[in-house]
Structures are given as C-alpha cells and as structure tokens.
Amino acid sequence: MKRIKNFKLTRKVFSYPYILFMLLFIVIPLVLILVNAFLDAEGNLTVENFKIFFTERSSLIVLGNSLLVGVATTLICLVIAYPVAYILSKYNSGKILVLLFVLPMWVNFLIRTLATKVIFVALDVKLGIGTVLFGMVYNYLPFMILPLHTVLSSIDKSYIEAAEDLGADRINVFVKTILPLSVSGILSGITMVFIPTISTFAISQFLSNGTIFLFGDSINMKFEQGLYGVGSIMSIVMLVFVLISNFLMSKFNRNGAARGTLW
Amino acid sequence: MKSKIAKVILVLFVVCLFLGALYGCNDTEEKRSVNTLVIYNWEDYMDTSLPELFAEYYEAVTGQPLEIILSYFETNETMLSKMLKGDANVDLICPSEYAIERLMQYDLIQNISELKASILENNRYGVSFDNLDNIEPEVTDKIRTMFNEVGPNKQNMGDYMIPYLWGTLGILYNADVVTEEDLEYGWGILWNECGNEALHGKILVKDSVRDTYCAAVLYMLEYGLLPEGYENYSTQELINCTDDVMLKAVEEVLTRQRDVIAGYEVDFGRDDMINEIVYVDLAWSGDALYAIEEGEKLGVNLDYFVPEIGANLWFDGWVIPKNAANSLAALMFIDFLCAPEIAILNTIEIGYTTAVSKELLMENENVLAVLEENEYDPEEFFGDEHRFPVVSDKLGIMHDFGAKNDAVVAMWERAKAGNGVPMELVYVVIGAVALFLILIAAYFIYEKAKLKPKRFKFMKADR
Structure with a gap:
C-alpha cells in the first residue's frame, strides 16, 4: 500500500511509454544485430564475419561507391536547395511554395521512384548512375530545403539592416551575415540527406535495373541469401558511419555557432 | 528509492x-483449428480460382468446411530461411528442386509416400490419392535418379515431393529485332556476341545467381572460354561445378556482360519484353510462354528458344513440412492439383507446364474440352517443345550448391558490384566541389577588385 502511495504522477511518468517503445524497437533490435554479427550459420561464436567483410574487395568498393553517391547527392541537393530556400525566405508567400516542394513527399517514395523509372524509360534515357543520382536528389531535396528555409526565414532582419548600415554591400551582407547565420540549417540539411542516401537500396535498384549496386543493396542481398552474420556486420558498419557523420556535424555546428557570434 | x-x-x-x-x-x-490449410507458394504460381474449388471438394469429401490461407515467398532463399528458423507454420510449400534438397538435409519435410500409406491405412473419409500417379514418368525418373541420396538419411527425393510445374531456362527474344542468324550464337546473345547494334543495352538477365551462373557456364562452353581441364564436362557436370577456378572464370564473364546489358530483373522482365523496352531476356519457359501470348494480343512478336548446346531443366514440387497441422488436407490438395482437368486449367492460366503426364492429358476428354474453350489447338498445344520440353542429356539439373553457396554468392556480388567506381560519379563530385571553389574564389576576386578602385578614388581625391 505504501508503495502505491509513493507513486506520483510526475512529468517523468509520461516518458515511460517512449522509453518502453525505444527499448522494444530500437535497443533490442540493435542488440540482436550485434549478437548476430558474432554468430556463424550454425550459431557458434566467431569473428569470421568481420574477416569476410573486411577482406572482400568488392564490399569495400560497394561501400566506397555508396559514400560517393551520398556525397554527390548531398552536394547537388545543397547547390539546388540553398538558392531556393534563400529566395523563398524573402517572400511571405514562400511558405506556400515550400509546401509545394514538400507535397510530393506525401506520395510514397516507392511509387514516385517507379513512376520516375517509367518516365525515364519513355524518354529512352539509359538507366544508370545518372538516373540513380536524379532519383536520390529528387527524393531527398525536401529534406534539404526544409531546414534551410526554416533557418533562413527566422534570421532577424535587423542583423541584415545593421550590416547594410555599416557599409556592407549585398554580397558582403550575404557572405558575412546570412551565410554564417544559416550554418546550422546547412548542417542539419546535410545530415538529413547524407545519412539516408548511404543506406538506400530501392532507389538504386529500380532506377538502374540493379546495375548500380550500393551498400544498402548489398545488405539486402546478404539477408536474402541467409548470410545474417555478414549482413549484421555491414549494418554495424553503416551505423558507425551514421554515428561518425552525426558526431562531425554536431562538432561543426558548435564551432560554427561560436564563429558566427564572433563575426 | x-x-x-x-x-x-x-x-x-x-x-x-x-x-x-x-x-x-x-x-x-x-x-488453429484442424480445418485450415496454409499454402506457401510463389506469387502468380497458381490459378486463383483453384483454392475455392478445392474448398468445395474438401467439404464434399470430409463434410467439414475448409479455410485456405495463401502465403507467398519471392525467392527460395526467403522461404528457406523462414523454414530453418521455424517461423513458418504452413501445411504445404512449393519450392524448387534444390531448395527441397536443402529442406531434406535439415530433415524438415515429411516423407509423402509414408504419409500417404498411413492416411490410407486409417481412411476415415474414404479418400483416394490416385491422381498422384498421374505425374509424367520422365519427370519422376529424372528426379528419382538425380536426387537419389539426399540428406543425412540418404533418402530419395521422389518420396518427399510431388512435382508440380517444370520447364527450362532459355532466352526470350523479340523476333523483330533478333534475326535467325543471331540465334545461332546461342547463349552468346546475352553477351551480344552477334554484334547486333539494336541489342546493345537492351538485354535483361535474371537477378538470381543460379540462373545467371548456368547461362554463364554454358556460354563459356559454347565459346571455348572454359578454364583448362573442364572442356569435356557434360552439361549436367558443368552447371553444378563450383570449383574456385570455375568461379573465377564465371566472374570474369559476368563482369564483362555488364557492358552490354540493361540490368538485372526477377519480376519485370516479361513486362519489359511485352512493352518492347528490352529485346532479350533470360527467362524461364513458363514466363516466356505467358509473355509470348500476351505479346501476341498487343502485336509484339516474341519468341523463346533453348540454345542447342544445353540448358537447365528445373522442377518445382509440393512438399509437406514436418510441423504441418493439416497433412490430410495438404495431401488432398496435391492430389486435387494432379487431376488432369485441374492441371490443364492451371497450366493455361499461369503459362507454366504441369508435371502431369502429357499422354494422360491428351487422352482426357475434359482436358480437350478445356483447351477448346480457351481456343487452343490441342495438337499445337501438346506439340510445343517450349511447353513440354524433351528431356535429353543436353538439359542439366542444378543441385544445391551446398557448402559452396557462400562462395558463389560472394562471386555474384563481386560481378554485380563491378570492378570499380563509376567515373561519372567521380566527375559529379569533382564538379560540385569545383563549383564551390569557384564561388569562393569569385568572392575573393570581387573583394580585391572592389578595394582597388576605392584606393584609386581616394588618391585622386587627395590630389
């Protein structure tokens, strides 16, 4: 009875469902992957899986290709998204236009990708790396525009006016005021594009008829063929890359913010 | 605390x-109650009206209603890993011959001959399984001789599976683009050995290592590319040979193939052929026949051929897992499918060849009536060598790769991944980085340029 009396409905209590959810659907699967990585087909403890992955030239090539595709997609998205977000942030009607950019995201990405493929085939475009990059950029562009637009439209106008008053011309206002203040948006955009692209498999599969083989495809194939051990190792490698890029981003972000105030 | x-x-x-x-x-x-039947099958691999028909038949025989649950798998490997982990509670599975081999190695399926005997011994409903004897003797013989000692107990696979559908692996082509002379290149068409410009980048191969492996090995045989010492192997031996030397040679050939093909497929090949997106496809006979018929309706001239040098002959059969809850209904269902009228309905609907004996089908009046109803000429139908392959030594049967499976999969992955980084990708990255560098450089040049005239002006004013 006493215990029940001690139980108080504090704010913390409301977090329990989330903790439970995370335990069941995030922590336990991760533990399963970790366990699988050290088991061979018969269920014995082994480190052979690591050897198989790290000594196979093709898996490293595939990994390298995926990272390259990720970098290329991120850069292209950034080049396209920054001017768009910048222009849209200047107008009040920009919010509606941003909505238009986000609108396709409400359609399932598989349907969109298959439709893209149909268009390419109809136009007689050869499916390959070009179409894969197009598909990636098309799919992940909204993830770049959204954070950039949010950050750019929340920049206090008085900073820009101050810069102008102090004699900066338009280019200097942009380079020394707007750009530094939007660094956090750029970084979150990069994280949101780069991390999903290095692990996608359906887009590359559909838009190249399987001729562009990325890391996600490789993991998929490992699990399809019942090679759970190596597949788990590869998932862990992927996770490490996600953690590294997250770590780098947060590091940059802090530095950027510090430099931003100094400027 | x-x-x-x-x-x-x-x-x-x-x-x-x-x-x-x-x-x-x-x-x-x-x-689940006894009167359900869970069937684990490939998609589009059975006439959709059959389960209902069987439920009626079952109720008529046993007096109990039956609920049939259909569940699907995409590849033998998905099915196998589910079965090995014990996740699949099903009564009936329809895998390929090599997957049945693996299931037998793990002792997961029932001996159907024994099951039949035990059901007949204690025959409550007076069922008979006479239709099970309708299977084409050529098919049964082939399976009994090829898979005579499978698994730890050296059992004959003929006792564990009832053949369902069978066929060959060959080449589906667009007869308007591929000429008669091109066909003489056999498997070489998949490598565009005929040098037909129209075929470049319009060839699809299967995204499944076993089929591509078979095509590659036979291609090497055709063009004398086999490694030394393998020249005298028979088709049967060749397509089951997974020595390291052979794997290396196959990898080379498959890597070279990347330059001429449109890509890899498992499910959209026949649609792409019908829509004339590609002109050549590595295909299973049933898919090919289906595509040819569909193409005819749209005025697309498709045809199928099995290269003379040899090909793969495959069988898919029904097996009943050990943990099946309703073995009786499962066996009754197999028996039902082997009835000539049902078998022909199924074959017409999905395009694949039934394993029921051709002679029996030809003699059965109901079968002929069904054919007539669907506007087939019986003579043409049964005479079609693509539909009813002629079993010969040129057609080899693929066994499970066994312990070498991992090595073959690794080889396949290397072939699919290609030899290096696509250069276009590197150019894109270099281009994007260069763009940033140019922007930065432009800014600094602008700053410099801005400063100069200012100084000039200042000096002027000073003077």
Missing part, C-alpha cells in the same frame, strides 16, 4: 504484459 523500485517493477510488468500478448498471438496461430 522505494518509489524508484516501484516504477521499475511497473515498467517490467508492462513489458511482460506486452510480450505475453505477443506470445498469445503466436499461440492462437499454432492452435
């Missing part, structure tokens, strides 16, 4: 409840 313990207990309690609920779900599935 105490309240913390209370909270932990509360959380644990909720977790237990949740897990309990999950387990509860599983339990009810296991204890």
Whole structure:
C-alpha cells in the first residue's frame, strides 16, 4: 500500500511509454544485430564475419561507391536547395511554395521512384548512375530545403539592416551575415540527406535495373541469401558511419555557432 | 528509492504484459483449428480460382468446411530461411528442386509416400490419392535418379515431393529485332556476341545467381572460354561445378556482360519484353510462354528458344513440412492439383507446364474440352517443345550448391558490384566541389577588385 502511495504522477511518468517503445524497437533490435554479427550459420561464436567483410574487395568498393553517391547527392541537393530556400525566405508567400516542394513527399517514395523509372524509360534515357543520382536528389531535396528555409526565414532582419548600415554591400551582407547565420540549417540539411542516401537500396535498384549496386543493396542481398552474420556486420558498419557523420556535424555546428557570434 | 523500485517493477510488468500478448498471438496461430490449410507458394504460381474449388471438394469429401490461407515467398532463399528458423507454420510449400534438397538435409519435410500409406491405412473419409500417379514418368525418373541420396538419411527425393510445374531456362527474344542468324550464337546473345547494334543495352538477365551462373557456364562452353581441364564436362557436370577456378572464370564473364546489358530483373522482365523496352531476356519457359501470348494480343512478336548446346531443366514440387497441422488436407490438395482437368486449367492460366503426364492429358476428354474453350489447338498445344520440353542429356539439373553457396554468392556480388567506381560519379563530385571553389574564389576576386578602385578614388581625391 505504501508503495502505491509513493507513486506520483510526475512529468517523468509520461516518458515511460517512449522509453518502453525505444527499448522494444530500437535497443533490442540493435542488440540482436550485434549478437548476430558474432554468430556463424550454425550459431557458434566467431569473428569470421568481420574477416569476410573486411577482406572482400568488392564490399569495400560497394561501400566506397555508396559514400560517393551520398556525397554527390548531398552536394547537388545543397547547390539546388540553398538558392531556393534563400529566395523563398524573402517572400511571405514562400511558405506556400515550400509546401509545394514538400507535397510530393506525401506520395510514397516507392511509387514516385517507379513512376520516375517509367518516365525515364519513355524518354529512352539509359538507366544508370545518372538516373540513380536524379532519383536520390529528387527524393531527398525536401529534406534539404526544409531546414534551410526554416533557418533562413527566422534570421532577424535587423542583423541584415545593421550590416547594410555599416557599409556592407549585398554580397558582403550575404557572405558575412546570412551565410554564417544559416550554418546550422546547412548542417542539419546535410545530415538529413547524407545519412539516408548511404543506406538506400530501392532507389538504386529500380532506377538502374540493379546495375548500380550500393551498400544498402548489398545488405539486402546478404539477408536474402541467409548470410545474417555478414549482413549484421555491414549494418554495424553503416551505423558507425551514421554515428561518425552525426558526431562531425554536431562538432561543426558548435564551432560554427561560436564563429558566427564572433563575426 | 522505494518509489524508484516501484516504477521499475511497473515498467517490467508492462513489458511482460506486452510480450505475453505477443506470445498469445503466436499461440492462437499454432492452435488453429484442424480445418485450415496454409499454402506457401510463389506469387502468380497458381490459378486463383483453384483454392475455392478445392474448398468445395474438401467439404464434399470430409463434410467439414475448409479455410485456405495463401502465403507467398519471392525467392527460395526467403522461404528457406523462414523454414530453418521455424517461423513458418504452413501445411504445404512449393519450392524448387534444390531448395527441397536443402529442406531434406535439415530433415524438415515429411516423407509423402509414408504419409500417404498411413492416411490410407486409417481412411476415415474414404479418400483416394490416385491422381498422384498421374505425374509424367520422365519427370519422376529424372528426379528419382538425380536426387537419389539426399540428406543425412540418404533418402530419395521422389518420396518427399510431388512435382508440380517444370520447364527450362532459355532466352526470350523479340523476333523483330533478333534475326535467325543471331540465334545461332546461342547463349552468346546475352553477351551480344552477334554484334547486333539494336541489342546493345537492351538485354535483361535474371537477378538470381543460379540462373545467371548456368547461362554463364554454358556460354563459356559454347565459346571455348572454359578454364583448362573442364572442356569435356557434360552439361549436367558443368552447371553444378563450383570449383574456385570455375568461379573465377564465371566472374570474369559476368563482369564483362555488364557492358552490354540493361540490368538485372526477377519480376519485370516479361513486362519489359511485352512493352518492347528490352529485346532479350533470360527467362524461364513458363514466363516466356505467358509473355509470348500476351505479346501476341498487343502485336509484339516474341519468341523463346533453348540454345542447342544445353540448358537447365528445373522442377518445382509440393512438399509437406514436418510441423504441418493439416497433412490430410495438404495431401488432398496435391492430389486435387494432379487431376488432369485441374492441371490443364492451371497450366493455361499461369503459362507454366504441369508435371502431369502429357499422354494422360491428351487422352482426357475434359482436358480437350478445356483447351477448346480457351481456343487452343490441342495438337499445337501438346506439340510445343517450349511447353513440354524433351528431356535429353543436353538439359542439366542444378543441385544445391551446398557448402559452396557462400562462395558463389560472394562471386555474384563481386560481378554485380563491378570492378570499380563509376567515373561519372567521380566527375559529379569533382564538379560540385569545383563549383564551390569557384564561388569562393569569385568572392575573393570581387573583394580585391572592389578595394582597388576605392584606393584609386581616394588618391585622386587627395590630389
């Protein structure tokens, strides 16, 4: 009875469902992957899986290709998204236009990708790396525009006016005021594009008829063929890359913010 | 402190409840009533009206209603890993011959001959399984001789499976683009050895290592590319040979193939052929026949051929897992499918060749009536060598790769990944980086340029 009396409905209590959810659907699967990585087909403890992955030239090539595709997609998205977000942030009607950019995201990405493929085939475009990059950029562009637009439209106008008053011309206002203040948006955009692209498999599969083989495809194939051990190792490698890029981003972000105030 | 313990207990309690609920779900599935039949099959691999027909038949024989649950797999490997982990509670599975071999190695399926005998011994409903004897003798013979000692107990696969559909692996082509002379290149067409410009980048191969492996090995045989010492192997030996030397040679050939093909497919090949997106496709006979018929309706001139040098002959059969809850219904269903009228309906609907004896089908009046109804000429139908392959030594049967499977999969992955980085990708990255560098450089040049005239002006004013 006493215990029940001690139980108080504090704010913390409301977090329990989330903790439970995370335990069941995030922590336990991760533990399963970790366990699988050290088991061979018969269920014995082994480190052979690591050897198989790290000594196979093709898996490293595939990994390298995926990272390259990720970098290329991120850069292209950034080049396209920054001017768009910048222009849209200047107008009040920009919010509606941003909505238009986000609108396709409400359609399932598989349907969109298959439709893209149909268009390419109809136009007689050869499916390959070009179409894969197009598909990636098309799919992940909204993830770049959204954070950039949010950050750019929340920049206090008085900073820009101050810069102008102090004699900066338009280019200097942009380079020394707007750009530094939007660094956090750029970084979150990069994280949101780069991390999903290095692990996608359906887009590359559909838009190249399987001729562009990325890391996600490789993991998929490992699990399809019942090679759970190596597949788990590869998932862990992927996770490490996600953690590294997250770590780098947060590091940059802090530095950027510090430099931003100094400027 | 105490309240913390209370909270932990509360959380644990909720977790237990949740897990309990999950387990509860599983339990009810296991204890499903006797009169359900769960069929685990390939998609589009059975006429959709058959389950209903069987349910009626079952009720007529046993007096009990039957609920049929259809469940699908995409590849033999998905099915195998589910079975090996014990996740599949099904009564009937339809894998390929090599997957049955693997299931037998793990002792997961029932001896159908024994099952039949035990059911007939204690025959409550007076069922007979006469249709099971309708299978084409050529098919049964081939299976009995090729798979005579499978698994730890050296059993004959003929006792464990009832053949369902069978066929060959060959080349589906667009007869308007591929000429008669091109066909003489056999498997070489898949490498565009005929040098037909129209075929470049318009060839699809299967995204499944076993089929591509078979095509590659036979291609090497055709063009004398086999490594030394393998020249005198028969088709049967060649397509089952997974020595390291051979794997290396196959990898080379498959890597070279990347330059001429449009890509890899498992499910959209026949649609792409019908829509004339590609002109050549590595295909199974049933898919090919289906595509040819569909193409005819649209005025697309498709045809199928099996290269003379040799090809792969495959069988898919029904097996009953050891943990099947309703073996009686499962066996009755197989028997039902082997009835000539049903078999022909099924074959017409899905395009694949039934394993029921051709002679029996030809003699059966109901079968002929069904054919007529669907506007087929019986003579043409049964005379079609693509539909009813002629079994010969040129057609080899593929066994399970066994312990070499991992090595073959690794080879396949290397071939699919290609030899290096696509250069276009590198150019894109270099281009994007260059763009940034130019922007930065432009800014600095602008700054410099801005400063100069200012100084000039200042000097002027000073003077």
